[in-house]
Every structure is written in C-alpha cells, then in structure tokens.
Amino acid sequence: MAVGLIYTSFSASSEAKQPSDLVNAGSGGSYEMTGVVVPGSIRHRGSELDFKMADRAGSATSIPVRYHGEIPDPFRAGREVIIRGSVANGTFMAERDSLITKCPSKYATQAQQDPQHVIITN
Amino acid sequence: MITLGAACLILAFAVAIYAGVAALVGTRGDRRYVDSARRGVYAFAVLLTICVVIVEAAFVRTDLSLQVVADHSSTTTPAFYRLTAMWSSQEGSLLLWAWVLSLTSSAVLFATRNKHREITPWATAVLMGLGTFFTGLMLFAASPFARLDPVPPEGVGLEPLLRHPAMAIHPPMLYTGYVFFAIPFAFAIGALITRRLDASWIRSTRRFALIAWLCLGVGILLGARWSYSELGWGGYWGWDPVENASLMPWLVGTAFLHSIMVQERRGMLKVWNVSLICATFSLALLGTFLVRSGILDSIHAFGESTVGAPLLALIGLVVVGSTLLIVSRTADLRSEKRIDSLVSREAIFLVNNLLLVGLAVVIFWGTFFPLISEVFTWDKTSLAAPWFDRYTTPLAILLVLFTGIGPLFAWRRVSLGSAKRLLARPAIAAAAVTGLLAAFTDARSHPLALVMFGFAAFTLAALLQEFARGAAAYRSLSGGSYGRALMALFARNRRRYGGYVVHAGLAILLIAVAASSSFQTSRDLRLRPGESAVVDNYKITYEKPTAEIDPPEQRLTFGSVLAVTKNGKPYATLYPSRNYYSGVGAPTGGGPIRSFFEGEATSEVGRRTTVGGDLWTSMIPDLGPMNHLIASADNRLERIGRGIKPGDVQAQQAFGALQGLAVRKIEQRYLADPPPANFRVNVNPLVTWIWVGGAIAVIGGLVAIWPAPEARRRRVSDVYAARLARDLGRA
Numbered sequence: 001m002a003v004g005l006i007y008t009s010f011s012a013s014s015e016a017k018q019p020s021d022l023v024n025a026g027s028g029g030s031y032e033m034t035g036v037v038v039p040g041s042i043r044h045r046g047s048e049l050d051f052k053m054a055d056r057a058g059s060a061t062s063i064p065v066r067y068h069g070e071i072p073d074p075f076r077a078g079r080e081v082i083i084r085g086s087v088a089n090g091t092f093m094a095e096r097d098s099l100i101t102k103c104p105s106k107y108a109t110q111a112q113q114d115p116q117h118v119i120i121t122n
Numbered sequence: 123m124i125t126l127g128a129a130c131l132i133l134a135f136a137v138a139i140y141a142g143v144a145a146l147v148g149t150r151g152d153r154r155y156v157d158s159a160r161r162g163v164y165a166f167a168v169l170l171t172i173c174v175v176i177v178e179a180a181f182v183r184t185d186l187s188l189q190v191v192a193d194h195s196s197t198t199t200p201a202f203y204r205l206t207a208m209w210s211s212q213e214g215s216l217l218l219w220a221w222v223l224s225l226t227s228s229a230v231l232f233a234t235r236n237k238h239r240e241i242t243p244w245a246t247a248v249l250m251g252l253g254t255f256f257t258g259l260m261l262f263a264a265s266p267f268a269r270l271d272p273v274p275p276e277g278v279g280l281e282p283l284l285r286h287p288a289m290a291i292h293p294p295m296l297y298t299g300y301v302f303f304a305i306p307f308a309f310a311i312g313a314l315i316t317r318r319l320d321a322s323w324i325r326s327t328r329r330f331a332l333i334a335w336l337c338l339g340v341g342i343l344l345g346a347r348w349s350y351s352e353l354g355w356g357g358y359w360g361w362d363p364v365e366n367a368s369l370m371p372w373l374v375g376t377a378f379l380h381s382i383m384v385q386e387r388r389g390m391l392k393v394w395n396v397s398l399i400c401a402t403f404s405l406a407l408l409g410t411f412l413v414r415s416g417i418l419d420s421i422h423a424f425g426e427s428t429v430g431a432p433l434l435a436l437i438g439l440v441v442v443g444s445t446l447l448i449v450s451r452t453a454d455l456r457s458e459k460r461i462d463s464l465v466s467r468e469a470i471f472l473v474n475n476l477l478l479v480g481l482a483v484v485i486f487w488g489t490f491f492p493l494i495s496e497v498f499t500w501d502k503t504s505l506a507a508p509w510f511d512r513y514t515t516p517l518a519i520l521l522v523l524f525t526g527i528g529p530l531f532a533w534r535r536v537s538l539g540s541a542k543r544l545l546a547r548p549a550i551a552a553a554a555v556t557g558l559l560a561a562f563t564d565a566r567s568h569p570l571a572l573v574m575f576g577f578a579a580f581t582l583a584a585l586l587q588e589f590a591r592g593a594a595a596y597r598s599l600s601g602g603s604y605g606r607a608l609m610a611l612f613a614r615n616r617r618r619y620g621g622y623v624v625h626a627g628l629a630i631l632l633i634a635v636a637a638s639s640s641f642q643t644s645r646d647l648r649l650r651p652g653e654s655a656v657v658d659n660y661k662i663t664y665e666k667p668t669a670e671i672d673p674p675e676q677r678l679t680f681g682s683v684l685a686v687t688k689n690g691k692p693y694a695t696l697y698p699s700r701n702y703y704s705g706v707g708a709p710t711g712g713g714p715i716r717s718f719f720e721g722e723a724t725s726e727v728g729r730r731t732t733v734g735g736d737l738w739t740s741m742i743p744d745l746g747p748m749n750h751l752i753a754s755a756d757n758r759l760e761r762i763g764r765g766i767k768p769g770d771v772q773a774q775q776a777f778g779a780l781q782g783l784a785v786r787k788i789e790q791r792y793l794a795d796p797p798p799a800n801f802r803v804n805v806n807p808l809v810t811w812i813w814v815g816g817a818i819a820v821i822g823g824l825v826a827i828w829p830a831p832e833a834r835r836r837r838v839s840d841v842y843a844a845r846l847a848r849d850l851g852r853a
Contacts, residue, residue, distance in 0.1 A: 005484065005513065009491050009505055016492060016504050032504050042720055044746050047648045047800050069646065070802050071742060073283055073353050073724045084506065097644075100360070118704040118718045118785055119778030120673050 019053045019063045025087045032084050033092060038062050039077040053092070056080060063090070069097035124188060127176035128267040134169035134220075135257040137162050142250035149243040156243045160231045163246065166253055167224035174221050177214065177266050181207055186277050189268040190214055196277035198676050199285075206290040207280040209297070212429065213266035218294060219410065220256040222301040223249065226330065230305045234326050241323055244312035245305075252304055255436055263428040275771060282677075282703045282724050288348040292341055296368055299338025300406035303375060305330035307403035310396045314447045317454045321386045324395070328382060329827060331399075335379055336823040338372045343816040351727060356644070356738055356804045358812065359635075361510040366489040367412040370482045371405035377478040378402055384468045387533055389458030391468075393448065394475070396455070400444035405482070407437045463535035470528040477521045484513040511639075519574050522632055525625050526581030529588050544587075551583035552576045564641075571640040578629045585626050592619075616825050623822025631815030637808040638735070647801040648744075657803045660737060661687045667743070667796040668699070669789045676704040678718075678785055680743045680792060682799055684728060696728030698741040698801070704785075713756025714763075714781050715788070719745055735807035747797040748788060755784040 019035040033053065041052035041062070049071060054062040065083060075081060081101050085094035141162030148155035177190070181204045186192045194214070195207040208214035227249040234242055260266060283289075306327040313323040345365065346358040359365060378398040384391045411433040448455070461469055487494070492504045530544040556576035559565040565572045593607035602610075612619045647655045647662070654663035668681040681699030685692075703722040728739045745752070759781060766773045 005487055008512070009487065009509065010495070032506075040716070044742075044744050044800075046744065046746070046798075047646060070356065070740075076722065077720055100362070117778060118676075118714055118781040119775060120671055120676050120678070120704060120782040120785060121779050 018055045019092075020055050020061045022087055022092060023061050023063050023090070027086070027088045029086055030084070031086065031092075032082060033063075034080065034082045036080055037075070037077050042077055053081070053083075063087075063092050065092045065094055067094040067099055069099065071099060072101045074101035075099065123176055123179070124185075124267055124269065127173050128265070130169045130172045130176075131257060131260060131265070131267065134166055134173065134224075135254065135261055137166045137169060138250045138253035138257055141166060142247050142254060145243045145246035145250065149240075149247070153239075156239075156246070159243070159246050159250070160235065163224070163227050163231055163250065163253075166250070167221075167228045170217070170221045170224045170257075173266070174217060177208055177217060178205060181205060184277060186275075187269055187271075187273045188266075189270045190266050192270055192274050192277045194278065194280060196279035198674065199277075199280045200675065203280050203285050203290065206284075209293040210280060210284055211266075213260065213264045213268075215293060215297065215413075216256055216260050216264055216429070217266050218297050219301060220253060220260070222294075222298050223253055223256065223304060226302055226305055227253070230309075230327065230330060237326060238309075238312070238318070238322065240316040240318055241309055241312035244315050245308040248308035248311050249304060252308075255432070259429055259432055263432065279703075282701065282722050283352060286348050286352045288344040289352070292344040292348060295337045295341035295344060296409070299334050299336075299341055299368075300371065300409055302330050302334030302337065303371065303399070303403045303406045305334075306378075306399050310399045311444065311447065314396060314444075314451050317451060319392055319396075319451070319454050321382070321389070324382045324386060328379070329829075331375065331379060331382075332823065332827045335372065335375045336820065336827065338368065338375065339816075339823065340820055342368050342372060343813070343820075347813065350809075351729070352724065356727075356740065356802060356806075358809075361485075361488070361507045363489050364413055366485050367405075367409040370485055370489075371402050371409055373478045373482040373485075374398055374402045374405055377475040377482075380471050380478075381475050384471050388468055390461065391472070392455040392457060393452065396444075396448055398475075398479075400440070400448070404437055404441050404444075407433065407440060411437060465531060465536045465538065465541050467528060467531045467533050470524055470531055474521065474524045474528060477517055477524065481514055481517045481521070484517065485510065488513075515570055515574075518632060519570065519577055522574065522581055522629055523577040525629065526577070526584040529622060529625070530584055547587055548580045548584040552580035555579035568640040571636040574636040575633060578633045581629045582626060585622050585629075588622060589619075612825060616828055620822045620824070620826030620828075623825060624819045625822075627815045627817070627819030627822055629815070630811050630818060634808045634811035634815060638806045638812070641807045643805040645803050647803060648798055649801060650798045651796050655803075658805050659689050660693065660803075660805070661690075662739075662801075662803060663687075664799065664801070667793060667799070668697070669793050671786065671789060678702045678704075678789060679726075680789075681726075682728075682741050682743075682801075684739060684801075686730070686737065694730040694737065696730060696737070696739050697726075698728035698739045699726045700724070700742055701726065704782075713753075714759060715752050715755045715784055718781070718785060719752065731810050733810065735805065736809045738804040738806055740802045741799050743792070743799045744797050747795075748791065751788060751791060755788070759784065 015029070015031050017031045017033050019033060022031060022033060034056065035053035036056055038052040038054050041050075043050045047068060049067045050064065051067075052062040052064050054060075065085075067083065079101060081099060083092070083094045083100070084098035085092055087093070141159045144155045144162060145159035148159055177188075179185075180188045180191050181195055182201070184191060184195055184197050184199075184204065190208075190211050190213045194211045195204050199207060209218050227246075231242065231246060231249075238245075306324070309323040309327045313319055342365075345368070349360070350356070350358040378395065381391045381395050381398060385395050411430065461472070463469065488505045488510050495504075526548060527545070530548075531541065536544070553576070556572060556579070559572060559575055565575065589608065589611070592611045593604050596602075596607040596610050597604070600610075643658050645655075645657045647657075649655060649662075649664040651664055651666050654661055656662075663685045665683040665685050668679075668683060670679045670681070671677070672679070679699050679701050681697055684696040684698065686694045686696060701724045702719055703724075704718055725740045725742070728741075730737045759777075762780065763777060766777055
C-alpha cells in the first residue's frame with residue numbers, strides 16, 4: 001500500500017501555483033492555484049463568476065479567473081482561495097465546484113474594521 | 123479587572139513552573155513535594171478559571187479596550203455569540219486550551235491521589251510542563267489581556283459565518299478532546315519512566331481517554347453539521363487540512379481505546395499502546411498547530427503566526443522524547459502472552475487497529491503532501507478529495523466489516539465451528555441486503571457503496587445478535603422480560619454495551635456517508651421569479667423574491683420563496699436566502715455600497731429533511747442588473763465623503779446612516795424589479811442518517827463513560843486492598 005500511496009500521490013497531485021506563475025503560462029496544464037481575490041474585481045455575470053487573483057505576498061500581477069459552480073460563503077475580496085483548473089489565453093478556466101476557501105479560523109486574525117461602513121438605522 | 127486577569131496569568135505561569143519542579147523533586151520519593159505539586163495544580167486551575175471569567179466578562183460587556191474583544195466581537199454581535207467569540211481568537215483558544223488542561227489535570231490528580239505513587243509525580247511534571255508552555259505562550263506571544271489605546275468606537279465583530287449554534291460549541295469540544303488526551307499521555311510517560319508498565323496506568327486514565335475521544339468526535343460532527351448547513355457549499359466533509367487535523371487524533375485515539383482492552387485482558391500490545399497514545403497526543407498538538415499556523419499553505423507562510431514555531435518545537439519534543447523513551451524501555455514492554463489464534467477477539471482488534479492507523483497514515487500523507495512534494499521535487503503540489511476517497515473508502519469498508527466481527531469472537535481463541543455459527547446470521551443478513559439493493563435499486567452503479575451497505579448490514583446484524591444473545595443469557599439466569607434483560611446488560615457492562623451502541627451509530631453514519639456521496643444529484647439553476655426547473659423528481663418554482671433588513675445585527679437579507687412539487691404533488695416551500703453584513707471586515711474596494719454587497723455574506727440554506735434524504739437549496743442573487751445603481755450610489759456618496767474630516771465621529775456616523783439609506787433604496791428596487799438568482803439544488807439521499815448515526819454513537823459513548831455503580835464500589839475496594847497490602851508490607 002505504501003508504494004501505491006507514494007506513486008498515486010505524485011501522479012494524482014496537481015501542481016500548486018501562484019497567480020504570478022501562471023500569468024505567462026501557455027495554454028493547457030492542470031493547476032491548483034492559491035492566491036488572494038483582488039478587491040474590486042468580482043463580477044457575477046449570469047451564473048458565471050469572474051474575478052482576479054493575485055499572489056498572497058501581494059504583487060502587482062494578477063490573473064483573471066472564470067468560474068462556475070458553488071461559491072462558498074467565505075469567498076470575498078481580499079480573502080485567500082484555492083482553485084483548480086487550466087490556463088487558456090491568459091485566463092484561468094476553473095473546474096466546476098473547485099473553488100475552496102479556508103477555514104474561518106485562518107483569517108480570523110486578519111480582520112479589520114472599515115472606519116466608514118454602512119450603518120443601517122431603524 | 124483586566125490588570126487582575128493579567129496578574130492571574132503571570133501567577134498561573136509561575137505556579138505551573140513550581141508544580142512541575144516540585145513534582146520532579148517528588149519523584150525521588152518525598153511525598154511532601156508531590157502533595158504540594160498537586161495542590162499547585164489545583165491553584166493553577168483556580169487562577170486560570172479567574173482569567174477565563176475575566177475575559178468572558180469583557181466579551182459580554184464588549185470592553186473594547188481589550189484587543190481580543192475589539193478584534194473578535196462588537197456591540198452588534200448577538201449576546202450569546204459574544205460569549206462564544208472568545209475562542210474564535212488565537213489568544214482565547216490558547217486560554218481555553220490551558221484552562222481545560224488545568225481542570226482535567228486537577229481531576230485526574232485528585233482521583234489518583236492515593237494511587238500510582240511512582241507514576242503520578244512524573245505525570246504531574248508532564249502536565250505542568252504543558253501548562254507552563256501554554257501559559258508562557260499567552261504571556262510572551264499572544265496575551266488575551268493585551269490592551270488597545272486609543273479604545274476603538276466599535277469592534278470588528280464575530281465573523282458572521284461563526285454565528286451558528288454548532289460553531290459555538292465546536293471549538294471547545296475539539297479542544298477538550300485534544301487536551302484530555304494529555305492525561306493518558308502524561309501517565310504513559312510516567313509509566314515508561316518508572317517502568318511500571320502493567321495496565322494500572324491505563325485503568326486510571328481510560329475514562330479520560332474516552333471523554334477525549336467522545337468530545338473530539340462530537341466536535342468533528344458539529345463541524346460537519348456547520349459546514350453542511352451554514353457554509354453554503356452543501357457538503358459536510360471536504361478533506362480540508364483543518365478537518366483532517368481533527369480526524370487523525372480521533373482515528374488513532376479510537377485504535378488506542380481498543381488496543382488497551384487487549385492489554386488489560388491479555389497483557390499484550392504494550393509497545394503498541396504507549397506508541398498509540400504518544401501518537402494520539404502528538405496529533406492532537408498537531409491539530410492545534412495546524413489551525414493556528416499557515417504551515418500547510420506554504421513553508422514560507424510559517425512566520426505569519428507568532429505561536430507556530432513554539433508549538434512545532436513542542437510537537438518535536440513530544441515525538442522525539444516519547445520515541446526515545448519507548449525504545450529505551452523495549453525490554454520492559456515485552457508482552458506477557460502471545461496471540462493464541464487468528465480467530466480471536468484480540469486478533470480482530472489488531473486488524474482493526476491497523477486499519478484505523480492506516481487511515482490516519484493515509485490522511486497524514488495527503489494532508490502534508492504539499493510539504494513532502496516541496497521537499498522532494500522542489501515543486502509544491504497538492505492532493506484533492508478524489509485521492510483521499512480512493513484510499514479511505516476501501517479502508518473504511520474493511521473497518522466496518524471487522525467492527526462487526528470483533529465483538530462476536532471471544533478472547534484467546536474461537537473454534538472454527540463456533541466461528542461459523544456466530545458469523546452465519548450476520549452473513550446471511552449482509553447477503554440479503556446486498557442482493558435486494560442490487561436487484562431493486564440503482565446501487566449496482568456504485569459497487570463500493572454497495573459493498574459498504576452489505577458490510578454495514580453485517581455489522582448491524584452482528585450487534586443485534588450480540589444484544590439478543592446477552593439478553594437471552596440473562597433471562598435464562600434471572601428471568602424477566604427482554605426489556606429488563608437489556609437494561610441489566612447495560613447496567614452490568616456499560617463500557618461493552620455502550621461500545622456496541624457506538625458501533626451501531628458509526629455503521630449507520632457510514633451507510634449515510636456512502637449513500638449521500640455516491641448518489642447525490644447536484645444542479646445549478648438560474649431562475650427569474652415565476653420560472654421553474656426540474657431536478658430529479660422535483661419541480662422547483664422560484665415564486666418571488668423577499669428582502670428584509672435587521673438593524674440590530676446590521677444585516678440585509680435577500681431571499682426567495684421556492685415552491686417544490688414532487689411527482690406533481692405539493693412537497694415543500696423552501697426559503698433559501700443570502701445575508702449581507704455591514705461593519706464586519708475591511709473594505710473590498712469600489713466604494714462603501716459595493717463593499718457592503720461584496721463584503722461579509724452568508725447563505726442560509728432552504729432545506730426539507732426527510733427520513734429518505736434532504737432536498738437542499740442555496741441561492742445567490744444576481745446583483746449584476748443592479749450594478750449601475752450601486753455604482754451611482756457610491757459615486758454620490760464618495761463626493762459627500764470627501765468633505766468629512768478623519769476623526770469627526772459624528773459626521774462619520776451620519777455618513778454611515780446615509781449609506782444605510784442607500785442600501786434601503788437598493789432593497790426596494792430589488793423587490794420592485796427583481797433580478798434573476800442562481801440556485802444550487804442538491805438531492806442528498808439518506809444524509810439525515812449521518813446526524814442520527816452520530817447522535818447514536820454519542821449516546822453510546824456517554825453510556826460507556828458513565829461510571830457504573832459496581833465499578834465505583836470496586837474502585838474503593840481496590841484502594842483499600844492496596845492500602846492493606848502496603849501496611850502489611852511495612853509490618
């Protein structure tokens with residue numbers, strides 16, 4: 001079993017990449033991309049979700065992502081997400097239902113208050 | 123108050139060091155030091171209780187001068203969730219860890235104050251070493267009493283996703299599970315050091331191991347339940363590293379609970395048992411560590427958490443230290459007996475142990491594969507759910523089968539004839555269930571699921587047979603009804619029959635997991651009000667949109683009314699909705715109104731639960747058609763916002779209220795001219811039985827933990843006998 005475990009894990013795994021690794025990648029390949037959702041880039045177009053992802057470390061380069069399927073609740077701008085798919089013409093074409101967000105305990109420490117936020121009155 | 127809390131924390135740290143050192147001095151034989159160390163542990167518990175009460179009081183009052191409160195709670199957080207916001211923070215969860223450790227250490231040391239004279243001082247030292255570590259971590263890395271100056275006008279608020287009853291008790295349950303495993307671990311270390319490796323340390327701590335196992339199991343179930351009903355993706359398990367982190371110690375702990383029975387009965391598997399408990403506790407620490415560090419995302423993310431490095435050092439110390447200790451004691455850990463026959467309970471237990479540990483190894487490998495591959499190939503790669511399923515499914519199937527066989531066989535050996543007789547009925551039941559399902563349902567299409575159903579039927583039938591056999595034996599001795607005989611069985615041997623109930627619950631749970639994962643239908647629909655779509659036998663009509671504003675929680679809800687018919691007959695009305703929260707989290711860019719709609723949001727699923735399964739729906743309104751409205755509101759607001767000086771709190775509040783009015787405008791527009799919405803519709807067969815099976819298992823666990831009256835009496839007489847023997851020895 002140990003041999004099978006080692007063999008299949010190396011063959012079944014998809015390469016984990018950051019957005020900056022994939023911006024100039026050719027079409028094709030199967031990747032798992034980890035990065036941060038760029039603020040202001042989220043657009044719902046029909047049942048399709050378009051957004052951009054940048055490196056976690058914070059870089060100027062970002063890659064557009066096209067996604068269908070379930071959107072986990074923790075998904076939002078500025079959050080870290082993991083997504084699977086391939087690259088076509090500079091766009092990351094995600095597999096259906098492949099969008100994963102981290103357990104909320106991960107980002108609980110990063111929360112900040114927006115000083116100018118909506119106040120709903122009676 | 124805060125100063126008092128900080129002082130108590132420093133004192134607790136000092137007391138933990140003192141108690142640890144005094145216990146170590148006491149290992150040389152001076153009982154006064156041991157007694158003093160034990161009282162030190164009690165004091166440690168009292169001091170940490172004060173710390174917990176003070177932090178909780180600050181949360182209830184929303185004392186924003188305390189950083190941990192300002193970061194994780196707010197005045198708009200509902201009262202109940204203010205109480206539970208403590209453990210959503212790193213500081214609060216460390217405090218919880220240390221507090222539970224202090225309480226359970228006090229409990230075990232009180233219970234064993236007249237026992238194990240050689241082992242307890244070492245166990246005390248180990249427990250207080252942990253106590254020192256965790257209080258030290260709070261003092262030097264993540265203090266719950268850190269203050270904020272200036273005091274912010276409002277807190278960040280508890281993450282809306284965590285505002286769910288399951289999430290309120292999930293973290294304390296997990297932590298209680300993790301921490302309680304420290305007790306058998308500490309006693310195992312004590313037993314190893316003093317070479318007192320008979321089963322007495324196991325007897326004194328197995329109840330703690332059971333409680334740990336049960337709490338961890340409840341924690342895992344609650345996490346799955348929360349994920350299913352709150353997270354909006356419709357699943358209960360995703361092989362996320364954090365989930366895996368809690369499952370691994372549970373699996374190895376389950377193996378431990380079984381193999382200690384073999385040591386108690388037959389004096390075997392000693393190396394295995396001490397190794398299992400050391401592994402379980404290391405995995406429990408690892409669970410704490412994984413949640414609190416970014417290690418699995420990347421090695422480079424390691425620096426992000428202040429407590430990651432010390433925790434990893436502690437895990438390293440525990441693993442290396444206990445391995446060396448076990449290796450140095452191999453001569454003392456020799457088995458008193460050998461396995462007589464492969465057809466015996468201990469042999470089946472061993473197989474089950476290997477399956478459980480095998481599961482943990484697979485999950486460990488998969489969870490840490492990103493790190494492993496980075497080391498070997500310089501490329502970080504990771505494994506997804508299908509890889510995990512591929513290995514865990516067959517292992518789980520075999521586990522269910524052997525769970526059924528184990529209780530049927532007696533200790534030592536079973537003759538082949540009686541083995542055949544015992545296995546016959548369950549085997550017939552399994553064959554019948556498999557045949558019927560294959561003939562009349564589409565279960566054929568998923569052979570692995572079909573095998574799981576068959577084996578689970580075997581196990582359930584075997585358990586029934588055991589209960590019937592036990593009850594019949596009781597009745598032939600003392601008569602009475604079957605009901606009374608069953609009650610008597612439980613009263614006589616709670617651990618055994620409670621354990622059987624756990625087995626039944628888990629068999630049901632695994633049937634439900636197999637059914638709901640193999641036969642799920644999942645569809646994405648995009649509907650306008652009045653439109654309908656067909657999913658399986660259900661016709662789903664989006665009747666009308668709803669909208670609601672909740673000022674106390676600063677929440678806007680866009681919902682929908684779904685009318686569902688099944689095979690043409692009215693079936694249910696479902697109300698999936700989406701909540702948007704204000705005042706939680708950082709701006710997302712593009713103006714305050716855009717930030718509001720792209721900010722913190724949660725899905726409330728609409729669900730109809732029946733015995734046969736769930737119809738599960740979630741919705742996300744398509745706000746695309748309202749983009750221009752949002753953008754124009756933001757434009758106008760931006761012009762107004764420019765005139766506000768930073769620090770002018772009054773103007774800022776008025777500005778916030780103006781934004782609130784804009785949100786109300788958008789709400790009205792949403793109702794007047796509703797845009798289409800995206801729905802996810804899942805048909806999850808038998809999923810209810812995951813929770814039913816889980817609940818049955820928990821009840822079984824409680825039965826097994828509950829002290830039996832006879833056992834209590836026996837324990838008293840044990841102490842008496844030990845005293846008598848000691849006095850006789852002195853004379």
